[in-house]
Amino acid sequence: MxxxxxxxxxxxxxxxxxxxxxxxxxxxxxxxxxxxxxxxxxxxxxxxxxxxxxxxxxxxxxxLPARLFGIKEDTGAKVEFLLLNHKEGDVWEVLTGPGRRAKPGSRFTFGNGELKAEILDIVEDGNRLARFTYDGNFYEILDKIGQMPLPHYIKSELKxxxxxxxxxxxxxxxxxxxxxxxxxxxxxxxxxxxxxxxxxxxxxxxxxxxxxxxxxxxxxxxxxxxxxxxxxxxxxxxxxxxxxxxxxxxxxxxxxxxxxxxxxxxxxxxxxxxxxxxxxxxxxxxxxxxxxxxxxxxxxxxxxxxxxxxxxxxxxxxxxxxxxxxxxxxxxxxxxxxxxx
Missing domain, CATH: 3.40.1780.10 (QueA-like)
Structure with a gap:
């Protein structure tokens, strides 16, 4: 077929x-x-x-409320992360946008500094491996500052x-x-x-x-x-x-x-x-x-x-x-x- x-x-x-x-x-x-x-x-x-x-x-x-909005630490440029797969420890495979801002070694801050990330590597499909640092419980922080990864065809905000x-x-x-x-x-x-x-x-x-x-x-x-x-x-x-x-x-x-x-x-x-x-x-x-x-x-x-x-x-x-x-x-x-x- x-x-x-x-x-x-x-x-x-x-x-x-x-x-x-x-x-x-x-x-x-x-x-x-x-x-x-x-x-x-x-x-x-x-x-x-x-x-x-x-x-x-x-x-x-x-x-997971896996969509994160943050800034690049050295330039203040806006960035979006989407958590895809948990690899090990505090390392996640993420989709980033714009991708050019997320080169290995780049550092990002989310929320009011509650969550930080460093890009470790670029993997298949252009996705990134990122290591997160934080104080407290990762999932509780994510629940507080993350947004739901709604499909692209949903344009309305989820209340x-x-x-x-x-x-x-x-x-x-x-x-x-x-x-x-x-x-x-x-x-x-x-x-x-x-x-x-x-x-x-x-x-x-x-x-x-x-x-x-x-x-x-x-x-x-x-x-x-x-x-x-x-x-x-x-x-x-x-x-x-x-x-x-x-x-x-x-x-x-x-x-x-x-x-x-x-x-x-x-x-x-x-x-x-x-x-x-x-x-x-x-x-x-x-x-x-x-x-x-x-x-x-x-x-x-x-x-x-x-x-x-x-x-x-x-x-x-x-x-x-x-x-x-x-x-x-x-x-x-x-x-x-x-x-x-």
């Missing part, structure tokens, strides 16, 4: 700039993967489509940082939110559990590679980015028990799906596991563990819409996206949701 096969025309005004309140009032498009049948509901109605023996797999990764976190986020380390989970409220999750649906938490730290465009025409030639995951034993047990009892394993978001299918491909089954996955899921992929998917609407020609098409079928997926545009659904990170079942 070609990358261009996954193009669809999206009016700019349908790209959601702000989240809706309350979280579960967003719209929900239901897509039957076998028949292609479509229904229109609100997200809070998801409970009516879950069965007592099902389990939801949720990614509990928490987004509440927590709206770019799921209500169950716990493990700090993502450069972007696992956005399918943003629709859940604590109350909705409680109602879902009372119905007999199990919750299985996994961790996959979302990297900026998730926004990287596919630049090759043949999708099989695309090199997938790698992300770190953890599958706890308790969650593996819930997933296996669900399968054994004939329930459905429903992933909340493509990151939960990548974790689940990455473990299944690597281990041959679902069991406690940790590591890196660069699994690329596109039409023709055989799912070993996932039965259903709750997800947002993704960018044209992205690896994420390819993953959706692998589960729902290419024709059903592209038709659902056409309908979503016609029905004026809100798209991308702060947009509405789809449940493929």
């Amino acid at each position: 070609k990358t261009s096969d996954f193009y669809y025309d999206l009016p700019k005004e349908l790209i959601a700039q702000t989240p809706v309140e309350p979280r579960d009032s967003s719209r929900l498009l239901l897509l039957n993967k076998k028949t292609g049948e479509i229904e229109h509901k609100h997200f809070r109605d998801i409970i009516d489509y879950l069965n007592p023996n099902d389990c939801l797999v949720l990614n509990d990764s928490r987004v 509440d940082k927590e709206r770019y976190q799921t209500v169950y986020s716990k493990e700090v380390g993502s450069a972007a939110a696992p956005t399918a989970g943003l629709h859940f409220t604590p109350e909705l999750l409680e109602r879902i559990q009372k119905k007999g649906v199990k919750l299985a938490f996994v961790t996959l730290h979302v990297g900026l590679g998730t926004f990287r465009p596919v630049t090759v025409e043949k999708i099989t030639e695309h090199k997938m980015h790698s992300e770190h995951y953890f599958m706890p034993k308790a969650s593996a047990d819930i997933i296996n028990e669900t399968k054994k009892n004939g329930g459905r394993v429903i992933c909340v978001g493509t990151t939960s799906c990548r974790t689940l299918e990455g473990v299944a491909a690597k281990e041959g089954c679902i069991k406690e596991s940790a590591g890196w996955t660069d699994i690329f899921i596109y039409p023709g992929f055989e799912f070993k563990a996932m039965d259903g998917l709750i997800t947002n609407f993704h960018l044209p020609e992205s690896t994420l819409i390819m993953l959706v098409a692998a589960l729902a079928g290419y024709d059903h997926t592209m038709n659902a996206y056409r309908v979503a545009v016609q029905e004026r659904y809100r798209f991308f990170s702060f947009g509405d949701a789809m449940f493929i079942y």
